[in-house]
Amino acid sequence: MARQAGKQNCGRLVLVSCLALLAAGLVGDFLWASSHRFSSVGMSLPSSFTTVIGQLPPNSNGSNTEKKKNDKVRERKLSATFQDLAAPELKWEKMAAAPVPRLDGAAIQIRNFLYVFAGYGTIDIVHSHVDIYNFVDNTWGGRFDMPKEMAHSHLGMVTDGRYIYIVTGQYGPQCRGPTAKTFVLDTDTNSWSDFVPLPVPRYAPATQLWRGRLHVMGGSKENRHTPGLEHWSIAVKDGKALEKEWRSEIPIPRGGPHRACVVVHDRLFVIGGQEGDFMAKPGSPIFKCSRRMEVVFSDVYMLDEEMKWKVMPSMPKPDSHIEFAWKVVNNSIVIVGGTTEKHPETKKMVLVGEIFQFNLNTMKWYVIGKLPYRVKTTLVGYWDGHLYFTSGQRDKGPDDPAPRKVIAEMWRTKLILNP
Numbered sequence: 001m002a003r004q005a006g007k008q009n010c011g012r013l014v015l016v017s018c019l020a021l022l023a024a025g026l027v028g029d030f031l032w033a034s035s036h037r038f039s040s041v042g043m044s045l046p047s048s049f050t051t052v053i054g055q056l057p058p059n060s061n062g063s064n065t066e067k068k069k070n071d072k073v074r075e076r077k078l079s080a081t082f083q084d085l086a087a088p089e090l091k092w093e094k095m096a097a098a099p100v101p102r103l104d105g106a107a108i109q110i111r112n113f114l115y116v117f118a119g120y121g122t123i124d125i126v127h128s129h130v131d132i133y134n135f136v137d138n139t140w141g142g143r144f145d146m147p148k149e150m151a152h153s154h155l156g157m158v159t160d161g162r163y164i165y166i167v168t169g170q171y172g173p174q175c176r177g178p179t180a181k182t183f184v185l186d187t188d189t190n191s192w193s194d195f196v197p198l199p200v201p202r203y204a205p206a207t208q209l210w211r212g213r214l215h216v217m218g219g220s221k222e223n224r225h226t227p228g229l230e231h232w233s234i235a236v237k238d239g240k241a242l243e244k245e246w247r248s249e250i251p252i253p254r255g256g257p258h259r260a261c262v263v264v265h266d267r268l269f270v271i272g273g274q275e276g277d278f279m280a281k282p283g284s285p286i287f288k289c290s291r292r293m294e295v296v297f298s299d300v301y302m303l304d305e306e307m308k309w310k311v312m313p314s315m316p317k318p319d320s321h322i323e324f325a326w327k328v329v330n331n332s333i334v335i336v337g338g339t340t341e342k343h344p345e346t347k348k349m350v351l352v353g354e355i356f357q358f359n360l361n362t363m364k365w366y367v368i369g370k371l372p373y374r375v376k377t378t379l380v381g382y383w384d385g386h387l388y389f390t391s392g393q394r395d396k397g398p399d400d401p402a403p404r405k406v407i408a409e410m411w412r413t414k415l416i417l418n419p
């Protein structure tokens, strides 16, 4: 049942490029709540769609304002349910909020500590420090600075239990490009050291430690949008490189940023993600973010000792922005929130409000719970039977799955898995 995934890839890439070209005309910057460029007013709905939704009162007046109002009602109806899956209700407990809100940050759990790195505070302000949450007494503390040259978002990051490897990522606010610079944090001493730079910069690459080597693959290229397929590795031990340079490995079947990359029982999984992302507006001195259409996917690929990619069962729906939104518990990979395919009418980003379980005993996916709200790039930990999440960007409300507020909140729930 496992098959090689490489072949379909070229066709998909061509399609992505075409979509990107089409989308170039539709430049908008609704990464942030303030922008309403694609709001319902002024969007003309295709007539087929209007017919399908026909239960609205006929517009006897024909005035323009009435029509706009109806369009708005129509959009809300679609938004309310679009892409949400049926999921068990969970009891959520609100914990102490993080010292700062952050979007596109990174997190690593070591024992009872969740190290939370970097991220945007707002689209114009990026963090350059680490905050630490202690699951034993449920407090935040221990803030310390990151090196000045370290990327501020979209990092690749992994730990061996003491040393945290921090690979490449976006340097600066808005939609600036990535740096190739790479670092190691020793969490026993909270001291930083430089590491071998990646051969080229990448934006939000999949990153893991596997069989004594640090693996980095996929992500976007320097322009933030073009998917990279390259895969590199370097031998490491105790926070040091055992080789002088990165070596090329088998390319990833589909490139692109924002996927979960997980090693369980000597097998490496890459889950979800997307092709394409916001880019800097050409010529903008502040590298202002502008929308490019992305394609979100539900694909799951696995590498084992054969060093060939194998296709695994797909996620229950396409899911991206999940690079630090997962935990492994009892031979299951648990994934929290994310983003899915854009809204078919508004083209706005649609956030995910479910928790997914990939049970590696049965190789089956389950939807195991609903979050307090839909949220993307959330940072996840697990302690003493509880699943925790903090940070990210939440939705506008139950009826509107588009992204709005960047959050600092921390929540937990009792994790209930399918055996």
Ligand SMILES: *[C@@H]1O[C@H](CO)[C@@H](O)[C@H](O)[C@H]1NC(C)=O
Residues within 6 Å of the ligand: 061, 063, 065
């Ligand atoms: C039609 O719309 C106009 C402009 O909003 C309003 O003045 C008028 O009363 C409306 N007529 C009906 C029949 O609703």
Ligand SMILES: *[C@@H]1O[C@H](CO)[C@@H](O)[C@H](O)[C@H]1NC(C)=O
Residues within 6 Å of the ligand: 329, 330, 385, 415, 416, 417
């Ligand atoms: C994990 O497995 C242990 C041992 O079987 C069990 O006690 C525990 O409840 C499980 N945890 C979850 C979250 O299912």
